[in-house]
Amino acid sequence: MPENYSKWVACWGNATSITDRKEATYAKDLTLRYPIRACFSGNKLRFHFSNLTGTEPVTISEAYVAHAASNSPDYSPVAITFCGNTSGTIPAGEEILSDEIAFNVCAGDTLDVSLYFAGFTQMNAGTAITGPLSGGKYSYGNFAKSVALPDDLTRNTNWIYFLNTIDIFTEEKNFALVCFGDSITAQDWPDYLTLRCARDGFNNVSIIRRAVSGTRILREYSCITYAAYGLKGATRFPIEMNVAGAKSVIIQHGINDIIHPVGVEVNKFRPWSDMPTADDLINGVRTLYVSHARKLGLKIYSGTLLPILGWRTYNENRDIIRMAFNEWLRTAPDFDGCVDFDKAVRGYDNPKAFANNFDSGDHLHPSAKAYEAMAECVPEELLK
Template identity: 90%
Template sequence: MPEKFTKWVACWGNATSITDRKEATYAKDLTLRYPIRACFSGNKLRFHFSNLTGTEPVTISEAYVAKDAPTPITFGGRTSGTIPAGEEILSDEIAFDVTAGETLDVSLYFAGFTQMNAGTAITGPLSGGKYSYGNFAKSATLPDNLTRKTNWIYFLNTVDILTEEKNFALVCFGDSITAQDWPDYLTLRCAREGFNNVAIIRRAVSGTRILREYSCITYAAYGLKGATRFPIEMNVAGARAVIVQHGINDIIHPVGVEVNRFRPWSDMPTADDLINGVRTLYIMHARKLGLKVYSGTLLPIYGWRTYNENRDIIRMAFNQWLRTAPEFDGCVDFDKAVRGHENPKAFSSGFDSGDHLHPSARAYEAMAECVPEELLT
C-alpha cells in the first residue's frame, strides 16, 4: 500500500521582520509558547526559525511541540540550535502524528541573553501566544503569575507538515492590513465551508512599503522593503498561489522633512512607480516559482490623518490596474468589499476600526468572504 503522506506543505507561517525598538532589546531565561492550528493531517513536522533581522546569533536552548506530551524539536540531532545573524535555519524532521483541526503548542526556551530583533506582530482570532519568565517549555501549563499574552511572534517563522499530495498553501502577502485579522478569518471560513486542502500562510509586516524602507529606530519595525522581503517570504513549501495586497504605506507615509525628517516628499510614488514595483519585484519572482498571482486592491483611506485628494487619486489609479492587469491570474477586490456605497472613498458603515485606515473586525470578515473560491480549491 503506497504511503499516504508524501508532500511537505506549510501549514502555518508568518513573516520575520525587525521588532519594535524599545528600551530593552534582550531577554534571558524566557519561554515562548505559540499555538499552531493544524489544517492538514500528517505524520511528520519540521520547523523554520528565522533571525533574518538580527545582528547577533540566537540560541534556542530547548524547543518542543506538544499535543499531549512534549516532543523535542532537534537540530542535527541536538536539542538546541543556533540561528546565525541574518539567517534562517530548518529543524530536523520530527515524527509526529497530526489530525486536521488539532492545535499544537510550539514552545521555545532561551536560557542566555537573547537579542529579540527578529519577529513580527500579528492579530486575529487564531493568532498570538504567551511568554513566561523561566523555563516552562516542557510544562503542560504556564504559571499565571509569570506569564503574559503577546502578539509578537519571535523566531518561529513557518511550520511544515508531511501530508497528502492534494494539499497546498495560499500565501497572503502585505502590510498591517494582512498582519491583522483577515487571514485568520479566511482560515476559519475554509474550515467552515469545507475547503480542507488549503493552508493560509501570512507573510505580512505592519508599516512595510513596496519601494522604500526606513533606516531609523523610530520606524525600524515598519520592516524591509518589498524587493528584500518577497523572495525570502515566498519560501513556502507546497505554495500554489499568492495574494499581493501591498502599497498603501507608500502612498500615506510621505509628509515632507519639515514635518518629519524621515518621511520626505521624495518618497512619494506615482501610480506607475507602484505598478512597476509590483511587476518587477513580485509578479516576475512569483512566476519563476511557478505561483499564480492574485492582486488585492487597496482599501479606502478617507479620513486618515495624512489623507488628501492626490493620495486617493494614486490609490484609485493603482487599484484600477490591480483589477484589470493581464499579468495577474485574478483580483481579490478587497476595496469593493469594504467601501461605502454613498462615499466609495470611505469605509462602509461599521467597517472602519476608527482610524480610517484599518478595517473593523466585521470588515476583516468581509475581506475573507470576498476571496474567490478558485483560490481555495
C-alpha cells in the same frame, strides 16, 4: 490515519521583520509558547526559525511541540531537534530548518510550540500579528515542557519571535495559499479566511501569512523610530515566498508608500521625495513581485487597496494614486485574478470611505467585521 503522505506543505507561516525598538532588546531565561492550528493531517513536522533581522546569533536552548492540553488528555512534548541536538543556533541574518520529527497530526488539532532561551537573547527578529487564531504567551523561567504556564509569570503577546514557518508531511492534494502584505494582512483577515475554509469544507488549503505592519513596496526606513516598519518589497518577497507546497499568492501591498510621505519639515524621515506615482507602484509590483512569483510557478492574485478617507495624512492626490493603482490591479493581465478587497469594504454612497461599521476608527484599518468581509470575498478558485 491515511498512509498516502507524500510531500511537505507549509501549514502555518509568518513573516520575520525588525521588532519595535524599545529600551530593552534582550531577554534571558524566557519561554515562548505559540498555539498553532493544524489545517492538515500528517505524520512528520519540520520548523523554520528566522533571525533574518538580528545582528547577533540567537540560541534556542530547548524547543518542543505538543498536542495542546485542550485537545489531548496526555500532554507529551516532543523535542524539536537541530542536527540531532536539542538546542540550535540561528546565525545573524539567517534562517535555519529543524530536523524532521515524527509527529502525528489530525486536521483541526491545536499544537503548542514552545521555545526556551536560557542565555541573553537579542529579540530583534519577530512580527506582530492579530486575529482570532493568532498570538501566544511568554513566561519568565523555563516552562517549555509544562502543560500549563504559571499565571504569575506569564503574559499574552502578539509578537511572534523567530518561529517563521511550520511544514507538515501530508497528502499530495494539499497546498498553501500565501497572503503577502502590510498591517492590513498582519491583522485579522487571514485568520478569518482560515476559519472560512474550515467552515466551508476547503480542507486542502493552508493560509500562510507573510505580512509586516508599515512595510512599503519601494522603500524602507533606516532609523530605529520606524525600524519595525520592516524591509522593502525587493528584500522581503524572495525570502517570504519560500513556502513549501505553495500554489498561489495574494498580494495586497502599497498603501504605506502612498500615506507615509509628509515632508521633512514635518518628519525628517518621511520626505516628499518618497511619494510614488501610480506608475512607480505598478512597476514595483511587476518587477519585484510578479516576475519572481512567475519564476516559482505561482499563480498571482492582486488585492486592491482599501479606502483611506479620514486617515490623518489623507489628501485628494493620495486617493487619486490609490484609485489609479487599484484600477490597474483589477484589470492588468499580469495577474491570474483580482481579490477586490476595496469593493468588499467600501461605502455604497461614498466609496472613498469604509462602509458603516467597517472602519476600525482610524480610517485606515478595517474593523473585525470588515476583516471577515475581506475573507469572504476571496474567490473560491483560490481555495479549491
